[in-house]
Amino acid sequence: MNYSIGEITAIIIFFIGVYGVIARRNIIKTVMSLGIMEAAVILFFLANGAIGAERAPISAAGISADPIPHALMITAIVIGVGVTAVALTMFISLYHRYGTTNWTKAQKARKEH
Amino acid sequence: MEILLTRYLYILILLPIFIGILVYFVPKKFGIVLCIIAQVIHAGYSVMVFISSKSNPLLIALGGWNAPVGIELFADNLSAVMVLLVSFLFLILLLFNIHRHYVNNLFLMLFLIFEGLMCAIFLCDDLFTIFVMVEVSTIVVSLLIMSKRDSRSMYDGMIYLLVNIFSMTFFLFGLAMLYKQTGTFSLRLLKTIMSDVTNVKALYLPYSFILTSVCLKAALMPLFSWLPKAHGTPGAPSVVSATLSGLYVKGGIYLYLRITNAFYIIDTQDFFLVCGIITAFVGFALAIAQSDIKLILAYHTVSQLGLIMMALNMGSEVAYWGGVYHILSHALFKTVLFLAAGMMIEEYKTRNIHEMHGVFKRMPWVSGAAICAILGITGAPFFNGSISKYLISHGSNNLLFDIILIIITLGTLISFVKFLKVFTGNGKRAKVPKLRSIIIVLLGGMCLLGGLMGADIIEILFGYSAHVNASEYTLKAGIFIVSVIASYFIYFKLLKGKSFLSKIRDFDIGINGIALSIVIFFAVLTGYLYII
Structure with a gap:
């Protein structure tokens, strides 16, 4: 498979996000890492939608880029915002109950309840 | 009759969602009656869809746009049976639950929206739409899990949400790679394209990205540790546990069937x-x-x-x-x-x-x-x-x-x-x-x-x-x-009374462990595909 420079960047960023979820114990950082992964996916979609010097899909003149990835990524961005909002709201109420931002401590607190 | 059914297949998805939103704004007593009426209509309609899908599968292009551009709904025998099952069990569970104290307007709304999303997962033919439906249903499920506000279910709901979002990002990344190779998300079209594929190896990476997250939904071996937390949490009412365990995980199995059927040239x-x-x-x-x-x-x-x-x-x-x-x-x-x-x-x-x-x-x-x-x-x-x-x-x-x-x-x-x-x-x-x-x-x-x-x-x-x-x-x-x-x-x-049993009971991996197991599963699957 041939990857363009944008796609390779996207793959690297994606696995940086994966590393964040695996290695960080802070709940906020987990949510942030998920955000990074999602940004990487969006970059990948857009990078394979526009390889040459096409115009934006909205303009009529000339060869335009493939509009489908753009349309889909708007949906993905909206969903990403929704998910992040729900995750952070849940985190706030979890913080009020357990008083911690650490996964391990939260796990311990859950066992004691 | 058949034309009528085909044209309005989306009622199965939209009816519960709209009724759910409506129920949120009306008094509770009236809302419950409304829910039950809607459920009866839904069940009757799914029976009709089942009967007519037996002879030949129903296919509808939403908004008049066909597959590579638009979204298609597709009801063959298997999906019609799944929708039938969902519809009947939800009707029964709603009746089972009407006198409970936790059944308020919010619960009814979430419960009905959940039903609509589940029908959408079974009926959509388009992988990106399936992604959207699964993502939204993840949010709805994590709210339902916490609906009794037990302090333990806070942690369970959080783990459920983040683990599933993590795996669905894998799914979306797989879709991006798939689009680069094939240019479509429609499972129906993918199956027809497969016979022309010359470079099968190029599909291995998207395939294992997609299947990793589907296997998490279906709770396969290293990826099941979220399931007991979500299904067995003290905070969830028993009807929610029943729908999750009886129906929602079947969505994972169903997607597995559909996707492996479309990618029939890859043998796993x-x-x-x-x-x-x-x-x-x-x-x-x-x-x-x-x-x-x-x-x-x-x-x-x-x-x-x-x-x-x-x-x-x-x-x-x-x-x-x-x-x-x-x-x-x-x-x-x-x-x-x-x-x-x-x-x-x-x-x-x-x-x-x-x-x-x-x-x-x-x-x-x-x-x-x-x-x-x-x-x-x-x-x-x-x-x-x-x-x-x-x-x-x-x-x-x-x-x-x-x-x-x-x-x-x-x-x-x-x-x-x-x-x-x-x-x-x-x-x-x-x-x-x-x-x-x-x-x-x-x-x-x-x-x-x-x-x-x-x-x-x-x-x-x-x-x-x-x-x-x-x-x-x-x-x-x-x-x-x-x-x-x-x-x-x-x-x-x-x-x-043996002590090793209690050791197994206390075994619990946090979100870092679960994420690691997802990555390991992905690596093993990719390795398997390339080596064999």
Whole structure:
């Protein structure tokens, strides 16, 4: 498979996000890492939608880029915002109950309840 | 008639969602009536869709745009049966639950939206739309899990949400790579494109990205640790646990079937066969160690999903239909068991199975239904589990698989020995609302009916004529009785009160561990594809 420079960047960023979820114990950082992964996916979609010097899909003149990835990524961005909002709201109420931002401590607190 | 059905297929998805939103704004009493009316219409409509999809599959392009550009809804036999199952179980569960205190407008709204999303997962033909539906349903489910506001379910809901979002990002990344290779998300078109693919290796990476997250949804071996937390959490009402365990995880299995069917040039049957066997073993081993009634049932779901996965990948048609029938049977008996468990927890105010005694004296009807369900899940003769297990072992036609199936049955039985103990003993008759008794007995009776008329039901639903050989079936019944006796001795002589059980019980990996296991699964699957 041939990857363009944008796609390779996207793959690297994606696995940086994966590393964040695996290695960080802070709940906020987990949510942030998920955000990074999602940004990487969006970059990948857009990078394979526009390889040459096409115009934006909205303009009529000339060869335009493939509009489908753009349309889909708007949906993905909206969903990403929704998910992040729900995750952070849940985190706030979890913080009020357990008083911690650490996964391990939260796990311990859950066992004691 | 047919044209009418095809054109309005999306009613199955939009009706529950719109009614759910409407219910949020009207008074509760009126809202419940509205919900039930909508559910009856939904069930009737899904029956009509099922009947007309039997002759030929229904296909509708939303907004008049065909597949590569637009979104298509697709109802063939399998998806119509799944929608039928969802519709009927939701109707029954709604009736079961109407007098509970936690049923407020918010709960009804979330519950109905959840139903609509589940129908959408079964009906959509487009992988990106499926991604959207799964993502939104993840949010709805995590809110439903926390609807009783128990402090433990805060952590469970959070883990559920983040783990599933993490895996769905893998799915989306797989879709991005798939789009680069094929230029479409439609499963129907993908299947037609596959025959022209020259470079199969280019599809390996998207395939393993997508399947990793589908296997997390289907709770395969290293990826199941979120499931007991979500399905067995104290915060979720028993109806929510029942829908999650009976129906929602089947969405994962269904997607697995659809996607492997579309990517038929990539052969991973052996890999998932082994995964299924390991999942089945680990599931019952963990179930034996538990003493929390809901967690026992949740781990059983894992074990049964492994069994289904194993059946679907045996490469035999009989075993395949056995697996598909087991999806339906499992939905029935798991629903009964979760509802019965919920009623027992309310009655005894505890979740520890060793503190419950004399359930049969207190709630005879509920116990009867629960015993039917237990006989169903363990595969006792004349109950629905026995038909599917018979078909699986008949289809495998291999001594090794027969032995594996017997071990799975034995393990399931061992974990239900302590479950059966709760029925014995004395107690005084408890008050059970009549409607609840009727519903649970009805569902328990369906477990029995599914066994007595198993072959006919498969014929009616899927048009596949399965033959049950009487002498072979009797042999299986004999093996079952021997395993009942064996399981009794194994539990009381070998396992009871041993300290290693409590060590297994305390085993719990956090989100870092779960994420690591997802990445390892992904790496192993990719490696398997490239090497073999």
